[in-house]
Amino acid sequence: MKNLLCARLWLAVSLSCIGEPALAVLPPQAGVGPAAALPPAGVAAVPQPAEEGLRFETIAPGVHLIWTPPIPGFERRKAKVVVAEFDTFTALIEAPWDDRSVRQILRTIELRIPGKPVRFALHSHHHDHSIQAVDPLLAAGATIVTSPWNLEELVKLTADEGTLRRRAIVVKDRFEIGDRTNRLIVHVLRRGPAPDGWDVPTPEYMVFEVPERDLLVSGCLYNKPKETHEVISGRKRALSRFISEKGVSAGTLVPTNTTSELGFEDVCTLQMLHDSLIEGLDPAEVSRQWGAVTAEEMRARLGEIVQEHEARKTRAFDFLVCQSKLVVDGRPGHALVWLDAASRLHPSDPYLWYESGNRAWELGQFDDAERRWARAVDAARDAIERGELREGIDEKRAGK
Numbered sequence: 001m002k003n004l005l006c007a008r009l010w011l012a013v014s015l016s017c018i019g020e021p022a023l024a025v026l027p028p029q030a031g032v033g034p035a036a037a038l039p040p041a042g043v044a045a046v047p048q049p050a051e052e053g054l055r056f057e058t059i060a061p062g063v064h065l066i067w068t069p070p071i072p073g074f075e076r077r078k079a080k081v082v083v084a085e086f087d088t089f090t091a092l093i094e095a096p097w098d099d100r101s102v103r104q105i106l107r108t109i110e111l112r113i114p115g116k117p118v119r120f121a122l123h124s125h126h127h128d129h130s131i132q133a134v135d136p137l138l139a140a141g142a143t144i145v146t147s148p149w150n151l152e153e154l155v156k157l158t159a160d161e162g163t164l165r166r167r168a169i170v171v172k173d174r175f176e177i178g179d180r181t182n183r184l185i186v187h188v189l190r191r192g193p194a195p196d197g198w199d200v201p202t203p204e205y206m207v208f209e210v211p212e213r214d215l216l217v218s219g220c221l222y223n224k225p226k227e228t229h230e231v232i233s234g235r236k237r238a239l240s241r242f243i244s245e246k247g248v249s250a251g252t253l254v255p256t257n258t259t260s261e262l263g264f265e266d267v268c269t270l271q272m273l274h275d276s277l278i279e280g281l282d283p284a285e286v287s288r289q290w291g292a293v294t295a296e297e298m299r300a301r302l303g304e305i306v307q308e309h310e311a312r313k314t315r316a317f318d319f320l321v322c323q324s325k326l327v328v329d330g331r332p333g334h335a336l337v338w339l340d341a342a343s344r345l346h347p348s349d350p351y352l353w354y355e356s357g358n359r360a361w362e363l364g365q366f367d368d369a370e371r372r373w374a375r376a377v378d379a380a381r382d383a384i385e386r387g388e389l390r391e392g393i394d395e396k397r398a399g400k
């Protein structure tokens with residue numbers, strides 16, 4: 001279950017967008033449908049609407065967002081990319097999903113910022129919502145900006161390793177792209193304990209500062225649901241510490257891995273991050289609070305937990321993060337009660353049922369675990385999700 005935590009984020013947040021129309025303006029598909037047919041000789045061609053490309057918005061002078069197209073088979077996954085504009089070229093931050101999506105993104109840049117080719121392509125880390133396509137970028141003439149650990153991940157994505165290695169700029173710590181119109185600074189954060197390391201999701205993670213616009217593209221380190229604050233994770237604290245210790249310009253924070261279609265702020269602020277660190281649900285606090293009583297005593301207060309989190313609008317993802325902390329702290333029985341409260345509020349979330357099955361299994365309640373896993377598989381929202389869940393369940397059963 002590779003990338004499950006990232007997948008979970010998508011899956012958990014996707015509940016909020018069920019029933020919403022599919023995202024983004026798709027470019028017309030060449031060669032498909034009646035518009036592609038040539039008019040008979042002598043008949044004037046009907047004017048076609050101008051090609052618009054993907055959804056595109058300017059958020060600061062020379063800084064633009066593009067919303068990614070839906071991915072076949074996994075339409076609920078959404079992301080954004082950032083384009084920094086310079087005098088004669090552009091720099092693209094993130095290249096997610098697949099070659100097709102990246103070609104659509106490149107085409108959108110060509111349409112919206114004509115005459116400024118993508119000279120640099122940058123990415124925050126190696127997951128598919130950050131980068132999954134290298135060859136269309138190389139074909140477009142872009143130089144890939146990455147870090148030493150991430151370069152070895154990118155090699156797995158290309159059919160032309162030699163060109164990638166030749167054209168990559170490998171940043172160990174800091175790298176700056178600039179001209180008289182704009183500046184973009186790449187910072188590499190290495191995962192590890194403070195003070196030199198950072199709590200980031202992968203061994204090396206990059207953030208991108210646009211100092212003249214007081215803006216930081218922070219990939220998936222900080223997300224803000226529109227109605228509430230997300231759970232406080234180590235990566236949010238790491239981002240806040242990084243900004244203050246390094247004196248980074250970050251009045252505006254752009255997360256690339258969530259979108260407003262999923263109920264998140266497309267553009268956040270540093271103030272929002274500070275508020276989230278105060279208002280958000282703290283997994284360590286949850287574990288401390290419930291660790292003070294037995295799991296049985298906690299179960300007797302299940303209704304109270306449900307009520308509190310109904311009022312707080314705690315999302316399935318936030319429950320999952322807190323339950324991970326309960327597990328890490330050696331409290332699987334408490335985690336099971338916690339997940340039961342969560343499932344009362346989010347009965348159709350498959351990952352809550354999946355994790356509660358795992359906890360029941362670890363506690364030796366095998367029949368109960370099977371019942372919970374069956375609910376998880378039933379609740380899966382597409383074939384990919386169902387496959388991931390089944391894979392995880394099989395792994396667990398194999399370890400019996």
Ligand SMILES: [Zn+2]
Nearest residue numbers: 006127201220
């Ligand atoms: Zn990720």
